[in-house]
Amino acid sequence: QSGFTPVLCTQTAGGVTEDEYVEMLLDRQVSGVVFVSGLHADTAANHDRYRALLARPLPVVMINGYVPGIGAPFVSCDDREAAELAVAHLVALGHRRIGLITGPDRFVPVQRKVAGWRSAMTRLAGVAEADLGPLAELSLFGVEGGEAAAGRLLDRGVTGVVCGSDLMALGAVRAARQRGLNVPEGLSVVGYDDSPLMAFTDPPLTTMRQPVTAMAVAAVRALVDEINGHGAPHSEYLFRPELVVRGSTAVAPSSARLSYARSA
Numbered sequence: 141q142s143g144f145t146p147v148l149c150t151q152t153a154g155g156v157t158e159d160e161y162v163e164m165l166l167d168r169q170v171s172g173v174v175f176v177s178g179l180h181a182d183t184a185a186n187h188d189r190y191r192a193l194l195a196r197p198l199p200v201v202m203i204n205g206y207v208p209g210i211g212a213p214f215v216s217c218d219d220r221e222a223a224e225l226a227v228a229h230l231v232a233l234g235h236r237r238i239g240l241i242t243g244p245d246r247f248v249p250v251q252r253k254v255a256g257w258r259s260a261m262t263r264l265a266g267v268a269e270a271d272l273g274p275l276a277e278l279s280l281f282g283v284e285g286g287e288a289a290a291g292r293l294l295d296r297g298v299t300g301v302v303c304g305s306d307l308m309a310l311g312a313v314r315a316a317r318q319r320g321l322n323v324p325e326g327l328s329v330v331g332y333d334d335s336p337l338m339a340f341t342d343p344p345l346t347t348m349r350q351p352v353t354a355m356a357v358a359a360v361r362a363l364v365d366e367i368n369g370h371g372a373p374h375s376e377y378l379f380r381p382e383l384v385v386r387g388s389t390a391v392a393p394s395s396a397r398l399s400y401a402r403s404a
Contacts, residue, residue, distance in 0.1 A: 142364045144171060159189060172199035172363045177249075181205025184246045199366030201359045205248050206376055213362035214376040215355050219249045222348040222381040223256030226302040226330040229346070229383055231264045234392035235300040235328060238265060239293035241312060242304025243281045250278070253304055253332075279308070286311025290327075294319055299327065299392045306331035306338050306347055313341075313388065324390035334384055343387030351379045 147170060149161040158178050165173060173193070179185040180202045187207045193200055194211055203215045223240070230238050240257045243250050254276065261267045261275070274296050277289035286308030290301060294315060303309040309331030316327040323329055323343055331338060334349035358379075362372035 142360060144364070162189070162193070166198075170198075171367045172201070174201045174203060174359050174363055175205075176203045177205060178202070180207050180210070181248050182246055183248060183251075199363055201363045201366070201372075203355060203359055211374045213359075213366070213372045213374060215359045215362070216249075216376055216378055217350040217355065217381050218378045219252035219381075220256035220259075221378075222332060223253040223302060224260040225381065225383050226332075226348055227257060227260035228264055229330065229385070229389065230300040230302070230328055230392075231260075233300075233328065233389060236265045236267070236392075237296075237298045237300070238275065239290075239296075239298035239301040240276045240304075241286055241289040241293065241301055241308050242278060243285070243308075245278050250304060253302075254278075257302060281305055281308065283307050283311040283314070287315045290315035291318075294321070294327065300330070300389070301327065302330045302332075304332055306333045306335045306345060308332075309345055309347065309388070310341065313343075324388050326393065328389040328392070330389060334382075339386065341388075346386045346389040347384050349382040349384050351382065355379050 147165065147168065151158065162173065180187065180190060181204060187210065190200065190207065190210050201213045201215065204217065206214050206216065227238055238261065240254065242253050245251060245254065258272055261272055262269055275293065275298065277292055279285035279289040286303055290312035293301060301312050303312055309329050312329045313323045316323050321327050331345045331347035334347045338345040338347055358377055365372040
C-alpha cells in the first residue's frame with residue numbers, strides 16, 4: 141500500500157543466516173529492512189551488525205526485540221503484560237501453583253515474560269519470590285520443548301501453566317494427557333501468539349494474542365518515514381496483548397483450592 145515491493149526472507153534452523161540474508165538484500169539495493177525476532181532479540185548476539193547498517197545509512201525497524209543504544213524504531217508486544225494477564229486469568233480461576241514454560245533466557249521477550257510472571261505470582265498468587273524457581277522451566281521453543289518442560293512441572297504439582305508460545309502450549313497438553321490428565325480439568329494451559337489454528341485444537345487453546353496487524357502497520361509506517369527522511373522516533377512502541385479465553389483453562393481442581401485455603 142506504500143508503493144514498495146516486499147521481499148520476505150524466512151529463517152529455519154540450520155538454513156540461511158540473518159547476516160547472509162542481509163547481504164543478499166543489500167545486493168538488491170533494498171530501501172529498508174524490517175527484522176522480526178532476529179538477533180536483535182538475542183542478548184548474547186553481537187549487535188554491531190545493526191550499527192553498521194544504520195551507518196550506511198539503511199533504514200531498519202525491529203520487531204519483538206530491543207537493543208539499547210541502537211538508533212532505530214522498535215515495535216514489540218508487551219511480553220511482561222502478557223505474562224501478568226495470563227497469571228491473573230489463572231488466579232481468577234482459583235489456581236495458585238502456576239508454572240511458566242518459555243524459551244532460553246538470553247532472548248529479550250523471554251526475559252520480559254519471566255519478569256511479568258514473577259511479578260504476578262508474588263502479587264496475585266501470593267507465592268514468595270524464593271519459591272518461584274521450581275515453577276519456571278526454560279526450554280527449547282516448540283512442541284517437544286513444551287512437552288518436556290510441562291512434564292517436569294507436573295511432577296512438582298502445578299495446576300496451570302503459562303507458555304511462551306502456542307506450540308509449547310500444545311506440548312504441555314500432550315504431556316498432561318500422557319499422565320492421564322484431561323485439559324483443562326487436570327491442567328489449565330495458556331499459550332502465546334494466537335496462531336491461526338489455535339481455535340481448532342483439542343481443546344481450543346486459551347492464549348495471549350499479539351496484535352499482529354497493528355504491529356505490522358506501525359512497523360511499516362515507521363520504516364517508510366525513515367526511508368522518506370522524516371525520521372520516525374527511535375524508541376520502542378509497546379502493543380498491549382489480548383487474552384483470548386477458549387477451552388484449555390478452567391477452575392482449578394478442588395484439591396488444589398482446598399489446600400490453598402488451608403494454607404491461607
